[in-house]
Amino acid sequence: NAGVTQTPKFRVLKTGQSMTLLCAQDMNHEYMYWYRQDPGMGLRLIHYSVGEGTTAKGEVPDGYNVSRLKKQNFLLGLESAAPSQTSVYFCASSYSRVRLAGARTLTGETQYFGPGTRLLVL
């Protein structure tokens, strides 16, 4: 299994250009996520998907769009890139299984991360 792969690895854009980042997973995971990583801020969730054809906003969705047309793929689009979108983008995926512990309902399935895409917007 390749796990989670991301395309491209590195890209330079000019302000106003558009691009699409591709994430693919071969683990049959239902959930997929896009994060951005900036110095001193950890990872922040941009958008996520709990299944084919469904997407939802995360913590920092502005300026991004996503699509999940196939279960194994999750696309992140930048319609009009801005310098503030210079970052490292990580995709992740996980199972959706919820485990019960007594009266408590827990998630906590491990998320598996791709190698990242470095994006520089000039």
Added chain:
Amino acid sequence: AQSVTQLDSHVSVSEGTPVLLRCNYSSSYSPSLFWYVQHPNKGLQLLLKYTSAATLVKGINGFEAEFKKSETSFHLTKPSAHMSDAAEYFCVVSGPPRLQGGKLIFGQGTELSVKP
């Protein structure tokens, strides 16, 4: 609301000495907790996770973490640092249950340096 605070942005140890990376969390329900490691220019790798079983969790590469509910802490330790441990470490708490997609909330990260 859920949050994670990593108490040190940078920790420096000598090779062969113990490692302690501190993490406090806040959650309105019983969370799952994780430690991830990121080596330079690499993706994130899971070190260990806690999901309400044993409070002392053993992970890969000799790392372990102890869940202390009374202190809302989940500190990461290793008895003896190795040069290859130099990396950035993230403490992570799971988001609200299934309805919100099992999201993760990341701490700001702790950079571990290991001196020869």
